[in-house]
Amino acid sequence: MRLGYSPLHSLITAAVIGIAIALPTAFWLALDNFQRATGGWEDGAPQISLFLDRGTQDSQLHDIAGQIDSDARVAGVETITPEQALAEFRAETELEAALELLEENPLPPVLIVTASTDLDPQEVGELANELAQNTHIERMRLDQDWVNRLHALMSLTERALGALAIMLAIAVILVIGNTIKLTIESRREEIEITKLIGGSNGFVRRPFLYEGFWCGFFGGAVALLLTEAARLSLKEPVQRVADAYTGDIALQGVGLTDTLVLLFGGGLLGLLGAWLAVGRHLKIIEPR
Template sequence: MKHTQSRAQRPASSATEKRPRSSGAVAARTGITDRWQSWLDHHRQVARESLRRFFATPMASAMTALVIAIALALPAALQLGLANFQRAVAGWDGQPQISVFLNKRAQKAAVDSFAAKLRSDPAIAEVTYISPEAALTEFEQASGLGDLLAGLDANPLPAVLLLRPRDTRDSDKLQRIVENLRGHALSDSVVLDLAWVQRLTQLTELGQRMSAGLALLLALGVILVVVNTIRLHIESRREEILVVKLVGGTNAFVRRPFLYSGLCYGAFGGLLAWCLLLGAVLLLSGPISGLSSSYGSSYTLAGPGLSYFAGLIGGAALLGLLGAWLATSRHLREIEPS
């Protein structure tokens, strides 16, 4: 009987030995797709939370954004003014030209031969002949002294050759051309209209450099404003940051909401700066149009277009992001759980 029971127990024990043992807790592997989706979800959540916090304190947020807007609007207004100034003078002949006033006793055939010789000169790009009659008519229209000039017995104006040099950047070469023309027998006087072009170019370059310098200075001011604002946000959320770090949150994880806050301050500041520019243009466009029409011009003031819109908002957002990154890099290291 005992022998039978022992034989019956052997298969059971053998089956027990063949049964696979439980390995306990199983470690789940997270794929790259899941990690990427989790990262995107957290960014969306943080962006929404940053916007909610921005509008939760409208007065403080508006004051900070307005300070950023004023700092950005000043160099942008200077740059826009330079662009409008260049548009205003674009209709003028910006190329230096040489005016050769011919001797009144010069014969027409000699003048034509002189003009043909100048046209064949490789240093001269264009030669325009203005007769005494055409010069008088142009002077009457420009001066409004037609009645006075009509009483003159003879035309006091000489014939003129207008020369446009090919190379306008070499002032020494232009001066040599002028000296050669002054030595010609048919020329009575030679004038190089270069001074006003040089002054205009220097004035424009001065304005551009001032605009660039002011933009750099005020961009630094925008960064400092955002740094101070984000520092206050960090101090107000110190306990929350300590709790997050206690449960294993990294500095990158803690930094993310503040980066989005700096992005919001910069973007809304850039939007307000564009609105300030647009308001200034609308305020000044009427008087400027009236002034230009009084001079017989149809010039209108150009406002900030899409390029200014995208540039101000994008640039301000980057400045806000940089300021927030600087603030968090400095102050988050000082907040560590003991």
């Protein structure tokens, strides 16, 4: 492998490739950490509020809650009796005197249904409509607008990240192809002599393919180092933000599988770039 013959040039090439690979990797890692921090829907998981008939007995309330909770699409059900609702309202407001004037409790029993995080917004809406068909339920409320916005934003971000990754992968292929092209031109006479003594195109091509692979591989390693360095530099600020919101956010780094994808993915991009460059230029280099 001839990378060691010009270490500075090889280092610069690996750095350029590493930066190109690190950009989508960093964005992907940030998106993955955001999804982990929110837990899919996090504590604000899609919730359906079911307001029951005021005449519903506590036993009926718990029976209905049990039926709903048995649905695989439901993560949990919270029951709120009229007495609990009134006590909570009393504790959170300063209307004690006004509440004393009430002859009866005007608040209905309520079921707070938490949908499974595996459901998409459309499925959550379908679940809410099904639950609302119960004869004991007078009104249903689904706070889903923010869920739809988050889902649309995440989908847009993933598509944009995919497009960025494709463009930068093409850039990596072009960078390595150009590097291999310059190497071929610098060794033109050597290639001509090799062909003159009977060397085949496959024999001549092989070392350039190795060089392309290792350029991409080391570029992936540089991308890994840059991504981890960025993660470590953000660890403390992110923890301060988590402490301010009484949360616990731990930035996840690149795992073993993703590390292998970075290294060998970079190597394959390098191999492809080298193959294209060598295939094009070897055809025009023939012994004189």
